[in-house]
Amino acid sequence: MSAVAAFFNPTRQTRVLPGFGLSIGYTLVYLSLLVLIPLSAVFLKSAELSLAQFWDVVTAPRVVASYKLSFGASLLAAAINAVFGLALAWALVRYRFPGKKLIDALVDLPFALPTAVAGIALTALYAGNGWVGSLLEPLGIKVAFTPLGVLVALVFIGVPFVVRTVQPILEDLETELEEAAASLGAHRWTTFRRVILPILTPALLTGFALAFARAVGEYGSVIFIAGNMPMVSEITPLMIITKLEQYDYVGATAIAVVMLVLSFVLLLVINLLQAWSAKATGRNR
Amino acid sequence: MNTRSLTLRSLLAAAIASLSFGAAAQSTLLNASYDVSRELYKDVNPAFGAAWKAKTGKDVTVNQSHGGSSKQAMSVAAGLEADVVTMNQSTDIDILVERGGLVAADWRDRYPHQATPYTTTSVFLVRKGNPKNIKDWADLARPGLGVIVPNPKTSGNGRYTWLAAWGSVKAQGGSDADAQAFVSKVFANVPVLDGGGRGATTTFTQRDVGDVLVTFENEAALIARELGADKFEVVYPSISIDASAPVAVVESVAAKRGTAAEARAYLDFLFSEDGQRIIAKHYFRPRSEKVLAEFADRFPPIKTFKVEELLGPWKEVHPKHFADGGLYDKTVVNR
Structure with a gap:
């Protein structure tokens, strides 16, 4: 619980390096746009098949x-x-x-x-x-x-x-x-x-x-x-x-x-x- | 300070105005076409530009996009802004009708000959002197022969080859079972399946693989006459397939871009005498009897059959033969 809180509210913890919020935010957006969203589209599209059809293919x-x-x-x-x-x-x-x-x-x-x-x-x-x-x-x-x-x-x-x-x-x-x-x-x-x-x-x-x-x-x-x-x-x-x-x-x-x-x-x-x-x-x- | 920014602004405005003016005078078309039509349209496009200029006084530039026929159709369906499509099989235009009506449903009736300005057929290219004595389809089934064909799963050329071999049996009154037995023997002789027609040509001519290449007449003739007259020769089988290349205006794109008139004129030009002559120069069989007669030495008469007449409508033939688990798959997986 406290780890989650720390993750979403990093300012509570003092860090030596600045910019944690910015860089983690950038990382998540970047990865989502370029990797996660296209890949989840692949999974979604394949979900149009029933399990048996998927298995056959x-x-x-x-x-x-x-x-x-x-x-x-x-x-x-x-x-x-x-x-x-x-x-x-x-x-x-x-x-x-x-x-x-x-x-x-x-x-x-x-x-x-x-x-x-x-x-x-x-x-x-x-x-x-x-x-x-x-x-x-x-x-x-x-x-x-x-x-x-x-x-x-x-x-x-x-x-x-x-x-x-x-x-x-x-x-x-x-x-x-x-x-x-x-x-x-x-x-x-x-x-x-x-x-x-x-x-x-x-x-x-x-x-x-x-x-x-x-x-x-x-x-x-x-x-x-x-x-x-x-x-x-x-x-x-x-x-x-x-x-x-x-x-x-x-x-x-x-x-x-x-x-x-x-x-x-x-x-x-x-x-x-x-x-x-x-x-x-x-x-x- | 103020005056300077003002002059800057007016300069910018003038620049933008001149840019948009330039765009209005100079219209462009994009022709999405299949793989080996590259050389043909390289000649057609400037000739059309000149004809359009002579007729209307306006400039038009035609840009080309080439790739596998089905891949191009997919690109257009997915939003590639092509004003016209010139493919090598009608199913690739039909898909544009099905996917959101990009092309008019009656596209076949908008131009002569079912909207096909030229046709070609599957023929054999053999090594000089025909050392393996390959004369007709039946010879391709001989054990020990190397037959090079493009992959029917990824290439229109390959699909026509498969159907031509199939049809050669049916045309003699054979049953589907006879045809399947024959093509499985032919495809047992295939050592390499290249993705497209050009790839197969390279394998046969540059890599020296195989004894016979089955490909479109225009491709075979080009090699035999211009690239390796001393190394290869074309053999015409007793019967082959009619492979007509369909064309259509992508109505939605042309309407959006305001190029409908140019797009129609472009396709009309393909059927014109000048257009037909360029087509014949590239070893595609022109529709015009007059032009065909002019180039008679290039096009020996050959009996051809139409897929629709011998094997049934494309809509049924295509899935029956080439869908996953279809006749082609069954044959090659069990060979």
Whole structure:
């Protein structure tokens, strides 16, 4: 009760920083206008269906196959990015080499590039007659127009998230910690595993979550490389577009609701993991 | 101080007056159209502008908005202020009648040929020399062939391809079951489903995927004659579908913007001889017999069927084949 009162009447409590009322008010209005109201419209629209109809729409075999691909490939892509994004951030922070500034700038390109351009470029590269595709095809590996192509596109768009979240933490990391570990007899691998990695884990998880969230909603780049075969390489956003093409707004929002709920639950789990790991390492972020 | 602000104010007023005057003399139209008509209207618009100027002495600029046919219809339904819509299937204009009467219910009767200034049909594009010897629809069902078609769920071109294959069986007296058996064999040969006609063209021509591309005649002819005369050739099947492109004035928008006269004249221009000639230049089959004769070498005679005549009214055909759980879904999910 008193917490609620304090929330609505913050002046009663003296704070060190001014502007609590203003900033929380701004936050609520901003989030409502941009996030909450549009999202609740999605839920309201989907409520035009009866529960049985809703269930039929969201559990149709094609739609279920698309969840598996969208969420599976997104999680896998985020995991790949967590590993290689960490390596990239490590190289950029810890070593000095020519062209470092250039590589640093390159990392952000997937943010800026229109995703359709990325999709077309990746497809051209990985198709059977492309530079990379022509090398892989004789080995029996087909990338473009298969679920593997979807993964490639999702890895591409997710790269910056992990690098950019891990990089500042790595930069702040005192080398004294590693020196202390080394002087106490830890091997380099042990130092990495027991000293550095625990400190980076919360940032890595944040990067993972961001890359995952971005990948689940991605449409533009994937659509070119996926091949879009029913039951095989259709992503969930395509199922939504397909419904819209039939002027089936309600069906489209029903699938969107499932995507939102699934994404929300997964992001919540990742955030809990992050909070837990932050606590475990004594960093209260 | 006072005089200065006064001059400032009068200057501002003059500026505003001249702006609104400029807007009155120069009217604009927005044409919401489908994807591959981009090049066609790029030529039509200035020609119409010149014709309108010659007739009325007024300037008119036509702006274009392109996208998937159904997506464009949705945008207009949602409030995109297009004065005219030029689509590739009539269901995309019908939806504008249903959604708040943006288009007159009798739009088909307002212009000749059911308000379709041109038509095209689904044909085959094969690699030079036709190495797989693809002659007719039946060949597409051969096992091991790669058939590239746009996605019927997201593209009008893809829907026409599906219905053309279906109709090729029905036209020979086959039953619905025969037709379904045939198209499921054809679609079992499809390795990639691109979102639209252009995407399928890129997959076939640039990525070297597949042995045959089924697409609209204008798209196939453009590639075979202008982009890759040494790499591709067009094959005309024994029968195909009549894909007429419907046009309509968005009455509510034109009335609101005061552009009804220009909008009507714009669509009239499409049916005029000059308009028809531009249409033929872009490999769309013109309605005018005279212009068709002028460009006879571009348009070999082909037997076509109309969806309404062979398969039933669009209102029934569309949901039966393409709605969720419809014939197309059943075929591709169980393949």
